[in-house]
Amino acid sequence: MKEAYLYSNVQGKVRCTACNRYCLLGEGQTGFCGIRKNIDGRLFLLSYGRAAALAIDPIEKKPLYHYLPGGRVLSLSSSGCNWSCSYCQNYEISQRREIMGEYLTPEEIVKIAMNSGADGISYTYNEPTIFAEYAHDIGVVARKRGLFSTYVSNGYESAESIPYLGEFLDAISIDFKGNGNDLFGRKYIGILSYTPVFDTLKRLKNAGIYTEVTDLVVPVKGLGDNQEDARTLSRWIMDNLGPDTPLHFTRFHPDYRMRDVPATPVETLERHHAIAKEEGLKFVYIGNVPGHPLENTYCPNCGNELVRRYEFQIKKYEITPEGRCPFCGQDMHIVRKRRTSW
Numbered sequence: 001m002k003e004a005y006l007y008s009n010v011q012g013k014v015r016c017t018a019c020n021r022y023c024l025l026g027e028g029q030t031g032f033c034g035i036r037k038n039i040d041g042r043l044f045l046l047s048y049g050r051a052a053a054l055a056i057d058p059i060e061k062k063p064l065y066h067y068l069p070g071g072r073v074l075s076l077s078s079s080g081c082n083w084s085c086s087y088c089q090n091y092e093i094s095q096r097r098e099i100m101g102e103y104l105t106p107e108e109i110v111k112i113a114m115n116s117g118a119d120g121i122s123y124t125y126n127e128p129t130i131f132a133e134y135a136h137d138i139g140v141v142a143r144k145r146g147l148f149s150t151y152v153s154n155g156y157e158s159a160e161s162i163p164y165l166g167e168f169l170d171a172i173s174i175d176f177k178g179n180g181n182d183l184f185g186r187k188y189i190g191i192l193s194y195t196p197v198f199d200t201l202k203r204l205k206n207a208g209i210y211t212e213v214t215d216l217v218v219p220v221k222g223l224g225d226n227q228e229d230a231r232t233l234s235r236w237i238m239d240n241l242g243p244d245t246p247l248h249f250t251r252f253h254p255d256y257r258m259r260d261v262p263a264t265p266v267e268t269l270e271r272h273h274a275i276a277k278e279e280g281l282k283f284v285y286i287g288n289v290p291g292h293p294l295e296n297t298y299c300p301n302c303g304n305e306l307v308r309r310y311e312f313q314i315k316k317y318e319i320t321p322e323g324r325c326p327f328c329g330q331d332m333h334i335v336r337k338r339r340t341s342w
């Protein structure tokens with residue numbers, strides 16, 4: 001464990017400032033996420049150095065489709081979470097609130113990444129916001145070795161954490177794990193409101209961290225698959241992040257406490273896709289439906305298929321080295337280089 005960076009002392013207690021729960025912890029108390037604890041008036045990250053899962057993944061799995069396409073990342077998680085999604089697919093590491101995993105220093109993690117031929121490191125599987133200090137220290141070393149860093153996050157970062165992430169983070173996939181409907185968030189995630197997620201998206205844009213957005217479409221009681229919510233989300237992205245922001249509608253699969261809810265019908269995802277396109281977003285995708293044509297990238301100007309995918313593998317790639325459509329010259333908004341300034 002290691003003393004946390006993201007906290008303050010408040011009237012004899014500590015307030016964690018890593019995420020929007022802002023847990024106020026008395027002596028000996030542990031935060032909602034289960035891995036940050038007040039010990040003798042100082043906040044400690046109990047899971048610092050503890051890697052609960054390590055795997056090599058294509059960057060498309062995060063999903064990040066327009067950031068260094070075809071790149072490989074070392075995926076890393078710790079344990080615990082600041083959300084309590086009833087359908088969490090990684091509940092064994094996220095929802096037990098236990099400290100688990102092998103002890104590995106930041107230098108050792110970067111060495112593993114480099115030895116396995118990865119181009120970057122992705123902090124994923126459980127919410128990285130809660131282990132930001134470990135991710136930060138890995139990311140700083142990784143940057144020196146020429147590796148990029150990405151988060152897969154629920155977007156519940158505090159305002160205080162964004163400048164800290166800006167010291168090492170290149171790209172982020174914000175996964176709503178629902179559709180931005182507050183009723184859904186209260187019932188199935190354990191949050192009062194999605195407003196902090198929208199605030200995070202604006203702060204990430206201001207900080208210059210490359211962002212893609214994911215909306216997990218959960219077909220439950222008209223709350224998680226509501227078409228009006230899909231329109232509201234798409235319109236918000238258009239107005240606040242811009243039409244070039246990639247948006248992924250991903251398919252829910254039954255898991256954890258929601259094994260009785262069937263997988264999202266493909267037609268529902270297609271309808272969401274159509275709504276986002278109607279609202280003007282240029283790069284909209286369907287995820288978790290291997291082989292579906294809407295996994296692919298089409299030029300928003302001439303309509304030609306430029307990138308064909310099967311699940312997370314790229315099967316065809318015809319975007320020019322300058323990131324343009326070879327048929328009409330349209331800018332396809334592909335990031336081909338990691339950040340060079342912070």
Ligand code: SF4
Pocket residue numbers: 016017018019020021022023030031032033034035036081082129130
């Ligand atoms: S990171 Fe954990 S301890 Fe900190 S505010 Fe969020 S839930 Fe609470």
